[in-house]
Amino acid sequence: MLQIDQLDIYYGMIHALKEVSLEVHEGEIVSLIGANGAGKSTLLKTISGLIKPKKGDIQYLGSSIAGKPAQGIVKVGISHVPEGRRVFANMSVEENLELGAYLRKDREGIRQDFKKVYDLFPRLFERKKQLSGTLSGGEQQMLAIGRAIMAKPKLLLLDEPSMGLAPIIVKSIFEIIEEINKEGTTILLVEQNANIALSVANRAYVLETGHVVLSGAAQEVRESELVKEAYLGGH
Template sequence: MLKVEDIHVYYGAIHAIKGISLEVPQGKIVTLIGANGAGKTTTLNTICGLTKPKSGKIFFEGKDITGVDTQNIVRLGLTQVPEGRRIFANMPVYENLELGAFLNKDKKQVAQDMERVYARFPRLLERKHQLAGSLSGGEQQMLAMGRALMSRPKLLLLDEPSMGLSPILVKEIFSIIKELNEQGTTILLVEQNAKMALSIADKGYVVETGRIVMAGDAQELLESPEVKKAYLGG
């Protein structure tokens, strides 16, 4: 579904991404793991058009989307849930969700999608008129994911969904990610919690200083001595 070929990204003179290539097959969960500053978020931002690569190609469903602007990438069915959630704190929950559907002019469809999001995240329904900034961290993450689902994504890019959450909420968010995948959404997941990410993923890539240093079946990476030593505290 997604193919990234040898992308190079620079921030001024800094060579942030040094020839990353990866593939996300349809219907799978693929995860990028690695330390802070390894280039995981930059990779996601480049895929969804927020950052332009200096060279390399990005294909989504066989179509070259390199350099296409973000709005048109969302139209194609590729949506990102950004790191830090980026919700609109001074707007109520339901307005945040409506913004996720800004490209959809079919009001009936938007209303149906809203019902689906509320069914998946009952807490958002309970708090639909509350200001988004008054929600807990876990609820804000659910809101960010719900808002992304309003755009009817075929591929969901999730950037550090567990960041700042309690262990119990981390489990909840990961089980939601797995459910979304089981219902047909393909997922590219960036996570510092390597153990959780690899436990639900089909395939994993290890990113270090802008390069992919290991790739393979998620279960194999979970059991790899190098990955255990570097990322799993063993």
């Protein structure tokens, strides 16, 4: 579905991604783990068209999307849930979800997806008229994911959905991520929380200072010495 080939990204003198290659097959959950500053968000921003690559290619469903504008990338079925959630605080839950569907014209499909989001996240339904800025952190993360689903993605990019949330909330959000995947959406997940990210993934990649240093089946990655020592606290 997605094939990233030898991608290089620079911010001025900073070489943030170094010959990164990665693939995601239809139906998978692929996790990309790495410490703060490894380049995880940069990779997702490049896939979703927020950063233009100078070198390397991104193939999606058989054609190159490298350097396409972000709106065009949403239209072909890739939605990005950014780090730190970024909901529109002064708009209601419902208005935020409507914004997720702004490029769509199929009213009936949009109505069905509202129902889908509210079924996945009953807490959002209960709070649909509430201003988003007054939601808890976990509810804002649910809303950010819900808004991305309103674009009807084939591929969902999630940037650190666990960040800043209590373990019990993280657990429930990850159960919903698995459910979204089972309902047919392919997922590329970026996380510093290696434990939870590896527990839901089919395959995983480890990124260190812009390099992919390890990849494989999630179970293999979890059992590697590198990951046990550096990312799972020796467990």
